[in-house]
Amino acid sequence: MTINTGRLFLAFVIASAMTGYVFAQEQEDPGTRRIWDSEFLKKRAESKAPSSKSQTASPASGQKKFSGYRRAGTKTENQASKAENKNAVPTTKEEVPAGEMLGVTIWRLRAAIEKDNTEGRILLEEDSTGKAAEWTPERVEADTVFTAGQRLRLSIESPRSGYLYVVDREIYADGSMSEPYLVFPTLRNNNGDNQVAAGKVIELPNKTVFRLTASRADYRGELLTLLVTPEPIKEIVVKPGISKIDAKLVTQWEKDWSAPIERFEMIDGHGKPRTKAENEAGQEGKRILTQEDELPQTLYRVAVKPGNPFLGSVTLKVGN
Numbered sequence: 649m650t651i652n653t654g655r656l657f658l659a660f661v662i663a664s665a666m667t668g669y670v671f672a673q674e675q676e677d678p679g680t681r682r683i684w685d686s687e688f689l690k691k692r693a694e695s696k697a698p699s700s701k702s703q704t705a706s707p708a709s710g711q712k713k714f715s716g717y718r719r720a721g722t723k724t725e726n727q728a729s730k731a732e733n734k735n736a737v738p739t740t741k742e743e744v745p746a747g748e749m750l751g752v753t754i755w756r757l758r759a760a761i762e763k764d765n766t767e768g769r770i771l772l773e774e775d776s777t778g779k780a781a782e783w784t785p786e787r788v789e790a791d792t793v794f795t796a797g798q799r800l801r802l803s804i805e806s807p808r809s810g811y812l813y814v815v816d817r818e819i820y821a822d823g824s825m826s827e828p829y830l831v832f833p834t835l836r837n838n839n840g841d842n843q844v845a846a847g848k849v850i851e852l853p854n855k856t857v858f859r860l861t862a863s864r865a866d867y868r869g870e871l872l873t874l875l876v877t878p879e880p881i882k883e884i885v886v887k888p889g890i891s892k893i894d895a896k897l898v899t900q901w902e903k904d905w906s907a908p909i910e911r912f913e914m915i916d917g918h919g920k921p922r923t924k925a926e927n928e929a930g931q932e933g934k935r936i937l938t939q940e941d942e943l944p945q946t947l948y949r950v951a952v953k954p955g956n957p958f959l960g961s962v963t964l965k966v967g968n
Contacts (some may be wrong), residue, residue, distance in 0.1 A: 649755065649769055649918075657843045660737070660738055664803070666874070670674060674706060675914075676768065678695065680741065686858035688749060688751075688846070688943065688947075689809045689898070689939050691807040691808070691846035691847075692846045692847045692936075692937060692938055692939045692941075693846075693847055693936065693938050693939070694938060694939050695938040695939055695940035695941075696938075699891075706966045716839075716914075716915050717839065717912040717913060717914055717915060717947060718741065718765075718912065718915055719910070719911075719912055720790070720791065720911045720912060720913045720946075720960050724968075725877055738966055747907075747949050747950050747951040747952055747954070748808060748873070748876070748949075748952050748958050749775065749807055749808075749947065749948065749950075749952065750806075750876075750909075750947070750948035750949070750958075750960050751943055751944035751945075751946055751947040751948055752790065752802060752803070752804060752942075752945070752946050752948075752962075753787055753802070753803040753804065753926075753944045753945040753946070754787070754788050754789075754790065754792070754800060754801075754802055754945065755785035755786065755787065755788075755800065755801045755803065755922065755947070756785070756786050756787075756788045756792070756794075756798065756799070756800060756804065757770075757783040757784070757785050757786075757799040757801065757857060758784055759781070759782075759783065759784070760782040760783055760784045761784070764784045764921060768784065768785065768921050768923050768924060768926070768927055769920035770782070770783055770785060770801075770922075770927065770931050783799070783857075784919050784921055784922070785801060785921065785922040786919050786920065786922070786928075787917050787918060787919065787920045787921075787922075787945040788918055788919070788945070789913050789917075789918050789945065789946065790911065790913070790945075790946045790962060791965075792965075793916075793965045793966070794860050794869075794964065794965070794967070794968045795860070795966070795967055796860055796862055796942050796966065796967075797859055797860065797861065798859065798860045799857045799858070799859055800857070800858050800860065801852065801853070801857065801858065802851065802852045803849050803850070803851050803926065803929075803944070804844070804847070804849065804850040804851070804852065804874075805844070805846070805847070805848065805849050805850070805937065805944060806845065806876055807846045807850075808844075808845075808846075809843070809844065809845045809846075810843075810844055810876045810878050811842050811843060811844070811876065811877050811878075811879065811880050812832065812833070812842045812843075812844045812850060812874065812875070812876055812883070813832065813833070813842065813874070813875040813876075813877070813884065814830070814831050814832035814852070814872065814873070814874055814875075815828050815829065815830055815831070815872070815873040815874075815875075815893060815898055816828070816831045816870055816871070816872055817829070817870065817871045817873075818863060818864075818867060818869075818870060818871075819867075819868050819869045819870060819871050819963065820864065820866045820867060820868060821866035821867075821868050822866065825871060826863075827892055827895060828873075828892070828893050828895055829890050829891065829892055829893060830884070830887075830890065830891050830892075830893040830900045830926065831890050832852055833886050833888060834886065834887060834888065834889050834890060834891075835854075835887065835888045835889075836853075836888060836889055837852065837854050837855075838850070839855060839953070840886040842880075844876065846936075847929075847936035847937045847938060848929075848936050849926075849929040849930040849933075849936075849937060851930035851931060851933075854931075862966070867966065868965065868966060869963055869964045869965045869966045870963070870964045870966075871961060871962075871963055872961065872962055872963075872964060873898070873901075873902070873959060873960070873961045874959065874960050874961075875901060875905065875957065875958070875959050876957065876958055877957040878955060878956075878957065883897060901959060902959060902961075904957075905952070905956075905957045905958055905959040906950045906959055906961075907950050907952045907958060907959075908950070908951045909948055909949065909950050909960055910948065910949045911946060911947070911948050912946070912947040912948075912949075913945065913946055913947075914943065914944075914945050914946070914947075917945045918945070923941075923942055925937065925941045925942065926941070926942055948960055
């Protein structure tokens with residue numbers, strides 16, 4: 649995958665939940681609900697500015713705050729490996745382990761219009777034309793079916809400190825996949841710095857835009873694999889751009905680090921435009937997000953033992 653050819657990579661990424669937000673989970677047991685209180689908000693820094701107790705509006709944009717999260721689908725295993733491994737923790741009806749929280753905001757870009765909040769717009773130069781254009785990023789849910797040529801960006805945040813790696817594979821109609829490519833880290837993005845921490849946003853790509861472009865007639869989407877490890881992976885050499893990675897190495901990671909995943913989507917978040925705080929944290933890298941700022945659109949819980957490496961995979965579908 650190269651930026652010049654327009655192949656998409658999008659990562660499945662990290663975030664957590666905010667104390668005081670309501671999670672709309674029908675027939676949810678208390679063991680499941682308690683995981684949201686222990687991860688994201690408590691690990692983000694407190695805001696230094698005075699804040700109101702009201703959570704109904706964003707000071708930056710005036711738009712209505714999101715009302716909570718809903719469970720999306722059912723608990724599933726990572727696609728690559730269903731084998732039991734020592735990295736995973738058991739999940740039963742009686743006991744739901746905290747595991748590790750993961751999340752992502754996928755931004756679908758549309759041409760900016762006059763009524764859009766200017767603080768959330770981004771100015772991007774597309775590789776194919778060399779021309780700069782102004783776009784308004786809007787949140788979309790992780791199961792959105794995209795169209796060919798769609799412009800996308802991705803924001804990633806981890807409530808746990810560690811090192812982030814993103815691998816991309818194209819998916820075809822018969823279920824086969826392309827060779828894997830390491831799309832993050834690269835020297836073109838954050839100068840190869842792949843450390844993650846609460847409040848620190850990694851945006852991919854950070855200087856341009858990705859477009860969903862089919863490389864074959866039977867192209868159906870992307871399998872995106874995210875790894876977060878406590879230490880750098882010694883087999884990985886960070887290169888200037890996107891590079892092919894040994895498929896056997898990826899298979900071994902999937903075998904060792906796969907675990908059950910649950911996904912939650914922000915209620916009323918789909919279609920909401922980007923805020924000033926999100927723009928400064930992601931596009932510009934000027935700040936970290938605090939407890940007063942917006943949460944990611946999609947949250948994941950990965951059932952692994954705290955502190956262990958973990959891996960998640962998500963399929964991004966492209967319509968015919």
